[in-house]
Amino acid sequence: MLADLALESEAALALTMRIALALDRRVDEHEDCLARLCTAIGKYWICKRVASHAVEAMECIGGSGVMEDSRCRAFAANRRSTRIWEGSGNVQCLDALRAIRKTPAVVQAYFDEVARSRGGHASLDRHIGELRGETARWRGHRISGARSWSTRMAAILQARCWCSTRQAGWPTRSSRSRLDGVGHHQFGAPAERASSFGRIIERAIPRDA
Numbered sequence: 001m002l003a004d005l006a007l008e009s010e011a012a013l014a015l016t017m018r019i020a021l022a023l024d025r026r027v028d029e030h031e032d033c034l035a036r037l038c039t040a041i042g043k044y045w046i047c048k049r050v051a052s053h054a055v056e057a058m059e060c061i062g063g064s065g066v067m068e069d070s071r072c073r074a075f076a077a078n079r080r081s082t083r084i085w086e087g088s089g090n091v092q093c094l095d096a097l098r099a100i101r102k103t104p105a106v107v108q109a110y111f112d113e114v115a116r117s118r119g120g121h122a123s124l125d126r127h128i129g130e131l132r133g134e135t136a137r138w139r140g141h142r143i144s145g146a147r148s149w150s151t152r153m154a155a156i157l158q159a160r161c162w163c164s165t166r167q168a169g170w171p172t173r174s175s176r177s178r179l180d181g182v183g184h185h186q187f188g189a190p191a192e193r194a195s196s197f198g199r200i201i202e203r204a205i206p207r208d209a
Contacts, residue, residue, distance in 0.1 A: 001060060001188030003197040006204035008053055008187065012046045014161040015154070033109030037099045038157060044092035045154030047083045051076070056187045093146035096153075107135060114156055120163035127156055127179045155179055 019042045025031040054076040058066060066073055083089070099106050114128050131152050155178045 001056065002204075003200040004188045005053060005057060005060075006200050008049060009204065011158050011162055012049070015042050015046065015158045018157075018161045029105075030109050030112065033103065033106040034113055036103055037096060037106040037110055038153075040092045040095035040099065041150045041154045041157070044089055044096070044150050045158070047092075048089060051083055053187070089147065093150045094143070096150050097143065097146055110153065110157070111135075114160045117160040117163040121159070123180060124156065124159050124163065127152070131156060 019035065019038050022031040022035040022038065026035055054072075058070075058072045058076055061072060064070060111128070111132055118125060118128075135149070159179060
């Protein structure tokens, strides 16, 4: 569980930094298109995941995690608010649809970006191919599919960001639990044992400056 929570945090940071880089380089056409689309889907995905992430962290602590004077209780309350004022799901998904309708080139920019991870992990390659086919048929014309589409785009882009960092344990675990649906997207439900758990947790432990 701790390793999975740590991976989620690192992955959210990796995705955020990639979008921030695109925002800083908007004079470049590819980066500008990426920022137009991925700012919305990134906010949607991360803001949806953060509340359950906070609750799982509290659960690891146990009863003291929900006491009135617990820092965790306030933290979890703030994370619930984040889903509304920063990442209201419907609004972010509609923003993604607006981006592809207004600037169709954003879709190609997205697939050009995730294609850079080709060969990094077989499952990720497969999901990219499937999403490319579905997107070609859909092209944002059905609002009813916006959440599903945004979820897949965000998870795939996040996995692509992590493949580029080559950090321990991410490609397999992210592809299995976030993309393949093993464990039904529950934190701490890996499909396999991993010798890298210790290193993942070690990376997440705060260090004094």
